[in-house]
Amino acid sequence: MKKIPRFNSCDLLNQEDLTQDFVIFDLQQILTQRNNIASVPHKHLFYQLLFITKGEGKHFIDFQTYHVKKGDLFFLNPGQVHKWDFNSSTNGFIINFTEDFISSFLSDNHFLDLLPFFSNTSNQDSILNIDNHYSTILNIFDKINFEIHLQKDTDLNLVRVYLLELFLLCKKHYFHTDNFSYNxxxxxxxxxxxxxxxxxxxxxxxxxxxxxxxxxxxxxxxxxxxxxxxxxxxxxxxxxxxxxxxxxxxxxxxxxxxxxxxxxxxxxxxxxxxxxxxxxxxxxxxxxxx
Incomplete structure (x- = not known):
């Protein structure tokens, strides 16, 4: 029986091939080494962030096509079907993380579910273009990448703080751009x-x-x-x-x-x-x- 490919632990391996609840990749690394996997329709058992810093191409999420550009930030839920077709110069970051990575750190177990951009009912909410805050968002990804790959003793709680900072800034940006009022x-x-x-x-x-x-x-x-x-x-x-x-x-x-x-x-x-x-x-x- 033909099934949608579903990736789990293979995309949650760190540089030592150990399964983690959180990993961050350079997009160029994925395009070079594993583009054949991501270029076919597939889904994950974890959450994924895709941040574009350079290049262009197409990102297919379920049955919508997005023409990616610098500053695009995609939020993917577990179970969403997607694939991409990026040119070879496209760059950015991919973050994969489990729900436990965040929920174990917070008293609110539904924190992720209530973020406006993690939605399975409206793919339009799954993408933000953060042009006006590009440097700030890039800095957060750089801090996470530094902590995971370049620090001798990685502090995962610090990574969680950076990730929460990213979510809260994006939430503020979402409500601002959609002209939501306090009420x-x-x-x-x-x-x-x-x-x-x-x-x-x-x-x-x-x-x-x-x-x-x-x-x-x-x-x-x-x-x-x-x-x-x-x-x-x-x-x-x-x-x-x-x-x-x-x-x-x-x-x-x-x-x-x-x-x-x-x-x-x-x-x-x-x-x-x-x-x-x-x-x-x-x-x-x-x-x-x-």
Missing amino acids: QLQPSNLVKQFEFLVEKHFYKLRFPKEYAELLCVTPNYLNSICQKIRGQSAGELIRSRILLESKRLLVNTDLSASEIAYKLSFKDNSYFSRFFKKHTGIAPDEYRKS
Whole structure:
């Protein structure tokens, strides 16, 4: 059975080939030594940051294409399918880290889930261009790289502090560039919690009222906040996540439409086919061949 390649420990090895919860690579090193792996669709079991400091090319995340340029910073969740096609002069940094690397350091176990740029429901949130703060962000990556590779006694807690600094600066940049006001921060946080629950339960829970109950709000309030923050209702966000997974499975596996319907908890294949065609305009088998 054809499956999406899934990388775990192979991308969490340090220079001594020891498995770590955190690693940082020079992008040129990856392009030179392992570009054949990253240039095919794959997913990870860890979080990944990709920061472009030079060059150009294309980065494909699920079913969107990004033309990369200097200053682009990508945030990838575990499970997101991506590949890249960069020219040979492209440079930057790649950071891979496990959830435990951060959560073990913080009292808030959902810190990563509530960051606006780690989202599986909207790939548009997965990229920031930090032109105005390029030197500051580059300095953080340089400090992390120095601590990991050049210091005799690496202090991982210091690396965690640098990583948190990066996240908090990017969060501030995100809200500033999207013109969020102070009054919108609390509703935005609710939407992130909703998206976190959708990511966790979309295989089984399909209705806004089920998520509203988990969030202790009314379905109408959840819908209105999602519409205000995301431009889509709660139901549309749930359907978008199911549709994304459907496309991933159709394109990157050889599961039949019936098997995908069963995996996604549709009551039968015909119901899945109607759902898919309604939202894409074509049948699942046609989409697979396109």
